Amino acid sequence: MELINGEYHIGGIAISDIVALSGVPVYVYDAAVIRKQVSRLLNAFGKTSVRIMYACKALTNINILRYVRTLGVGLDTVSIQEVELGLLAGFTPSEILYTPNMVSYAEIKRAIEIGVHINIDTISVLERFGHDYADRVPVCIRINPHIMAGGNERISTGHIDSKFGISVHQIRHVERIVNSNSMHVNGLHMHTGSDILDADVFIQGAEILLDVAERFPEIRFLDFGSGFKVPYKQDDIETDIETFGSKLSMRIEEFNKGRKTPIEIWFEPGKYIVSEAGIFLAPVNVVKQTTSTVFAGVDSGMNHLIRPMLYGAYHHIVNTSNPNGTPRIYTVVGYICETDTFGWDRKINEVREGDILAFYNAGAYGYAMASNYNSRYRPSEVLIYHGHAHVIRRRETMPDLLSTQIDQGDVWETGLHA
Ligand SMILES: *Cc1c(COP(=O)(O)O)cnc(C)c1O
DSSP: OEEETTEEEETTEEHHHHHHHHOSSEEEEEHHHHHHHHHHHHHTTTTSOEEEEEEGGGOOOHHHHHHHHHTTOEEEESSHHHHHHHHHTTOOGGGEEEOOSSOOHHHHHHHHHHTOEEEEOOHHHHHHHHHHHTTTSOEEEEEEOOOOOSSOGGGBOOSTTOSSSEEGGGHHHHHHHHHHTTOOEEEEEOOOBSOBOOHHHHHHHHHHHHHHHTTOTTOOEEEOOOOBOOOOSTTOOOOOHHHHHHHHHHHHHHHHHTOSSOOEEEEOOSHHHHTTTEEEEEEEEEEEEOSSOEEEEESOOTTTOOHHHHHOOOOOEEETTOTTSOEEEEEEEOSSSSOOEEEEEEEEEOOOTTOEEEESSOSSSSGGGOOOGGGOOOOEEEEEETTEEEEEEOOOOHHHHHTTOOOOTTHHHHOOOO
């Protein structure tokens, strides 16, 4: 957000204009920020060939998918429905990677029929796959390198108790299955979870994949998943992409020296691409002084933005309606009948009922995790592109809430079955 002539703007458009267009609450995305993040990534790896597969579970609006496609980005998908959405958004199967975990084998078969890249993360699935498709369909294998990502257990996937990936200690077994079935392993994958702060941790994981890659001569790419940290607060540490990029690129070039065809490196960022591009706007319904704090209660809650309640995520909060107000301390909460606290003891410019609060870093896992809990409508979404605000999703209405319900009328009163 920028303050222009005393009014907050997103992507050059005044908040008041956005609100007039879409109403509130609303998720607002700035395409320019998405583009900037993608080009930062694409430019960080020197002459090493790098491919970005946007992890679309972070934000799946079809307009976002269409937009990232124009930036030369592929898709990382975790469900057959995401694969299908990707196709509807114009991606070809070869631009889509499917990384399932614990899904039915029927779903994996469907993805194979569509022709997307398949990432296998379980020995039993690898065996079935080897039996059914061995020499016809190449596979990528998801390895758990047992590298701990950041400090948050709940968003880390590389630890020993994780349900994701095939342990790096099981590679001999993988090799047996692959060789016995004459399978073609064309890629190796790891995704250790979010919030890796340190480039060296990433390089450590890279070394493990490179080591495993020596055993599979047909490897064309190494997919390092994601884990790039974005800043949530002022002065927050973020992954130093440029330093990391040049370190990794050097290591890959060294590896490529001994090979006929150089390997590509792939990444699957979700948060890195869309988190900072999104701002959630919600009006304040109530300012309530209690004995211990001042609550600012917004016309929203965990039904719209659940990250703070689900895993303690921090979202910076700004009062867009009072740029010159005196900062005071507030606890920002929602209207849901649960303890849905967005943030305790936040310093926010004096909040009045009707003011509009902005929640930062709302692009990733914001709308995507929204629900109808308490029979509330999910909000609208706006994408700002080249100085124009486009409504890319309308707010829900009562017919939306009822759309999948089958109302049996008065059967329950009359006892007469229709
Ligand atoms: C969720 C996920 C990602 C993206 O993670 P971010 O933290 O949003 O960058 C990448 N790869 C896989 C397999 C995922 O499940």
